[in-house]
Amino acid sequence: MDCRNDLLRIYGLLDGHFGDLHxxxxxxxxxxxxxxxxxxxxxxxxxEKAIAALKGNRxxxxxxxxxxxxxxxxxxxxxxGYYNVKAQRLKSFVRFLQEEYAGDIGIMSAEELPTxxxxxxxxxxxxxxxxxxxxxxxxxxxxxxxxxxxxxxLQRHGLIDDDADxxxxxxxxxxxxxxxxALFNQFHALIxxxxxTFCRKVSKCEPCPLRTLHAERPPLPRCT
DNA sequence: CACCAGGCAAGTA
DNA sequence: TACTTGCATGGT
Numbered sequence: 001m002d003c004r005n006d007l008l009r010i011y012g013l014l015d016g017h018f019g020d021l022h023x024x025x026x027x028x029x030x031x032x033x034x035x036x037x038x039x040x041x042x043x044x045x046x047x048e049k050a051i052a053a054l055k056g057n058r059x060x061x062x063x064x065x066x067x068x069x070x071x072x073x074x075x076x077x078x079x080x081g082y083y084n085v086k087a088q089r090l091k092s093f094v095r096f097l098q099e100e101y102a103g104d105i106g107i108m109s110a111e112e113l114p115t116x117x118x119x120x121x122x123x124x125x126x127x128x129x130x131x132x133x134x135x136x137x138x139x140x141x142x143x144x145x146x147x148x149x150x151x152x153x154l155q156r157h158g159l160i161d162d163d164a165d166x167x168x169x170x171x172x173x174x175x176x177x178x179x180x181x182a183l184f185n186q187f188h189a190l191i192x193x194x195x196x197t198f199c200r201k202v203s204k205c206e207p208c209p210l211r212t213l214h215a216e217r218p219p220l221p222r223c224t
Numbered sequence: 225c226a227c228c229a230g231g232c233a234a235g236t237a
Numbered sequence: 238t239a240c241t242t243g244c245a246t247g248g249t
Contacts (some may be wrong), residue, residue: 018235028228035230036230037231039229039230039231040230040231040232041228041230041231041232042229042230042245042246042247043228043229043230043246043247043248044229044230044246045248046229046245046246046247046248047230049246049247050246055234078245078246079246079247080245080246081229081244081245081246081247082231082232082243082244082245082246083244083245083246084244084245085232085243085244085245086235086244089232122246124232124233125231125232125233126232127231127232127233128231128232129230129231129232130232133230145230147230147231148229148230148231149230150230151237188230191230192230195230196230
């Protein structure tokens with residue numbers, strides 16, 4: 001089968017339906033990085049509350065987060081859930097940022113993609129999805145971000161095995177599409193947006209743009 | 225009330 | 238390597 005064609009069909013249908021989404025929803029790169037950590041296994045609405053609290057306390061900068069006490073930070077990001085581990089992870093990340101790049105996002109972003117990815121994965125609390133979100137949406141690197149929505153949509157359309165791991169899913173996109181940061185940005189945004197929009201209960205689903213693919217299949221609990 | 229959300233790390237066998 | 242568990246809030 002031709003994966004490239006399937007992926008481009010999906011992209012075209014979602015892009016035609018939603019248009020440009022210009023992700024990530026943040027004002028600046030550092031906010032993207034913080035959001036990437038806070039959104040781990042957490043609803044975005046909860047992350048927004050935590051980000052707002054950080055802004056309200058003037059803490060949304062590498063310098064400020066370096067200074068703040070971890071326990072205090074935990075209380076402030078409380079709405080995002082897992083606040084103790086996430087406070088620890090934010091502290092690990094800004095410590096890394098200060099030690100490796102003097103807290104300068106520009107210097108960090110100038111690193112080669114493979115090198116920077118390996119370094120990020122070495123930070124406590126940053127796994128593959130968080131690293132790739134930072135690389136693509138904060139640093140502009142051409143890497144595809146895979147998450148729960150990505151896995152769901154590829155499984156739904158029979159493009160991956162049920163036991164495919166992160167790297168395997170990422171290969172689906174990166175082996176068959178041009179390595180273009182703008183394309184990867186919009187594609188992943190579309191996937192997440194579709195996942196949020198088309199509800200989990202079939203009865204409440206509005207028509208999904210992808211329904212024209214595999215029209216012979218019966219509806220599943222999750223329609224994207 | 226139960227279930228879920230844009231993961232990750234540490235422990236066990 | 239493969240599987241399990243802890244982490245926690247707020248919305249539906």
